Amino acid sequence: MRGDRRQIQTAVLGSVDSDEPLMLPLEAIELDVFRRRHDGDTFWCGILLGGCGLQLTTKLYTDRVCHFAHVPGLDGQPHVCGRRARSVNSADHLYVKSAATTWLRNRGTQADIDFAQPDGSPLGSIVDIQLAHKRLRVHLDQSVAPEWDSQDEPVLGISVPVDQDTLIKRWYVHRIRLDSEGTSRRVRIGTEAFARPTEWFSLEECEVTERGLSTPAVERIIQAHSTPEPARWTPGKKQKTSPQDERAQELMRRLLYARRTESPDLTVTVCREITELPGVSPQMQKRLDAAHHSASLWVEKEVESRRTQVSLLDQAVAAQKVSQVKSLIAQAKKATKVDQTGEEKEAIRAAVDYLAAAIPAAIDRLNTLLEEVSHIPANGDPELLTRKVQQMSREADELGRVGRGVPHQRAQLALWEERLRSLLVLPPGSPTPGPLHQLVGRGYWTTRMCPLCAADHGQQCVILDGPRTGQLRGTPHADRLRLLIGDIEERQTEGKETQTVWQAYDVTCPACQQKPGAWCRTSGRPHALRSKRAADFTQQKRQNSEENNDQGRIDQAAPSAPGR
Known part of the structure; x- marks a missing residue:
């Protein structure tokens, strides 16, 4: 029986019959924090999730979304679980x-x-x-x-x-x-x-x-x-109502x-x-x-609602949370639109002043980060570039939430994210540093639900921010593509035992010494020497197979030894 390949994003904490749910972070950097927080805890494919009742472990990936997985059995074979719901809303x-x-x-x-x-x-x-x-x-x-x-x-x-x-x-x-x-x-x-x-x-x-x-x-x-x-009027009768x-x-x-x-x-x-x-x-x-x-x-x-709204606004300003401040300003204005007190006016004015200064400051920080990464050498430190790109992404997302689109900076950020993928030395089985959508055939782009925009099977991904929000994307989101790449790699792993044709990435590269499964440090194609080595392996495999078949036919034709 073939196991369900959908990745498990939720579990329960502590025991198989627990009703305390957990949702696993999708990104590797967040999973590290999650693991430290739950050090010593156990995760289960719980009964209340419709699960099989076995223990789960966390799987960290840098090239696709992280997820829970069943703890392997003593026989080392993959576990078959009949759990129907596995996504982030399954708990x-x-x-x-x-x-x-x-x-x-x-x-x-x-x-x-x-x-x-x-x-x-x-x-x-x-x-x-x-x-x-x-x-x-x-x-x-x-x-x-x-x-x-x-x-x-x-x-x-x-x-x-x-x-x-x-x-x-x-x-x-x-x-x-x-x-x-x-x-x-x-x-x-x-x-x-x-x-x-x-x-x-x-x-x-x-x-x-x-x-x-x-x-x-x-x-x-x-x-x-x-x-x-309104009071009813009866013809012919005078209604008597006291003053x-x-x-x-x-x-x-x-x-x-x-x-x-x-x-x-x-x-x-x-x-x-x-x-x-x-x-x-x-x-x-x-x-x-x-x-x-x-x-x-x-x-x-x-009165209590007005007091709460103003208090939340003050707290957001103190915590310097730009997107929350903008949202709470609108709510506070609505709650205090009639008979506004001096204290309420002062709180709203201070929040407006903070927002007016914070948005340009955020744009300046984003521009500064873009300037800093432009000085990183072409073969520079991937960890440094990773930190800078993540900081830029957070700043751009925050500005997007307050309605300040930064299309020019967004375009530059996309280029640096692409460059980051090309600099990273990815582990075996990871995708090529080039664009992810080139690794998956167009016919497979919609065979998985997108974890980012929730586009269902057969539906294209949609744009989530900017003036074109809600319109169809030309290519799927990266999170969706990573799921598809994971499926492809699992199918490739299953077929390795009976493999007769070797691809370039199934062998070590003689040019750049990348291990099997790791992509060459090129713009997209593997080195020619690596492709030739894969072809040699394929030819050798076929020769060995033919020799074994010939030997089998000889053994069958030879007379058996006489009995004692």
């Missing part, structure tokens, strides 16, 4: 359980969390969170269709569709997504409504109410659907306006007037009390 159900448990515990709430498999659906498709009064059913993929008429509240993954009729009928639905952060996955909750974009929030911003899961967007949606109906009740109705309209305009100060003023209004009817008093209570809770949350 998302465990990350959801971990995040939900911590979130609910911080709110003094307990819940039973289960990985249900209705109708034989794959493990990890469904996560059931049983609260005291309601169950949340998280659909991480489309394996199980949501049941809108049941008592459960569906929470949909980003790939699960919902029709417009359902959005209109239910007012809103919740969604869930998981974003990779280092070697972990962070849960985000979104609220989608008809004719409104999905608003995303961290779990800390969400609450559990009698209705179920609630986000800051839910209150605004419910309030928009709960506008008091105090009319005043109460006016205050509730003002309160609704304050909520819709997101004005905490106006809301507080109207609430104070409601408490000072005497002589209303009992029915109107109940409505006033309910409106006052709801508005007071909203004001508390708004």
Whole structure:
């Protein structure tokens, strides 16, 4: 039986039945840090991942993505594992359980969390969170269709569709997504409504109410659907309403306006007037009390949200995180757009000033690095060039996240990355220093899912940044090509025992002394002497094979020795 060649990116920590997930870094430099952090820990192809239950080890590569691999058995044969999900999102159900448990515990709430498999659906498709009064059913993929008429509240993954009729009928639905952060996955909750974009929030911003899961967007949606109906007029009858009740109705309209305009100060003023209004009817008093209570809770949350946004902005400025500062400035301005205090104005002004100075400084650093690498000799130190190129890549990525495209510097960076590959002395089995896409036939470019842009089997990679974001790339991403090259090398290794034709890279190069599997230090082609040696090996192999066949025929034709 042939083993599954897809590389394993997730495992569980400590034991085969553990529910503590781990995601392996893709890059070698990050894997070194990962190994030091987990020195002494064990990794497993866990049962809750649908795995075989055997121990895993980490595999470090410089020419393709790093991954987990099964620990070889005593017989040295490769292990055959039937695990279906192996990519970075294959442990998302465990990350959801971990995040939900911590979130609910911080709110003094307990819940039973289960990985249900209705109708034989794959493990990890469904996560059931049983609260005291309601169950949340998280659909991480489309394996199980949501049941809108049941008592459960569906929470949909980003790939699960919902029709417009359902959005209109239910007012809103919740969604869930998981974003990779280092070697972990962070849960985000979104609220989608008809004719409104999905608003995303961290779990800390969400609450559990009698209705179920609630986000800051839910209150605004419910309030928009709960506008008091106008009083009905009956012909021939005069409606009698006391002046105090009319005043109460006016205050509730003002309160609704304050909520819709997101004005905490106006809301507080109207609430104070409601408490000072005497002589209303009992029915109107109940409505006033309910409106006052709801508005007071909203004001508390708004004040806390504003305080949090300003605090996060100050922390990002202090940590000099340019992309976070830019994002948080927009959020802080939105949160404090009405009745902005002097402290809030000062925090936003300081962040804007920092950003105005930090972006040119980042561009200067990038230009300085480009100037420094230009003085590195053609046969210079690969380690030094590696550090410089990685620094340039980080600076360019940071500028891209704040919306400052640097196409000229990006083009130069691509050239230096190409030169770095040509300078590195790669280990046996590594690809040629030339462009990676030249090592894989065009017909195979889309036979693997891309780990960078998530282009599926049969789909081309797309551009992830710059003005052409979302458009198709002319060649696959390097991470995708490394996966394909790894497949090719494994197939070549399997066929070595029966090999009758030797290629240039199967032998040691007489010109540059590169070992079998290592590429010649040329612009792309192997040295001619190496190709000739491979041809000689092939000829010798065939001659030996023919001589063995001839000897076999002679042995069969010779008479057997007489018995004793």
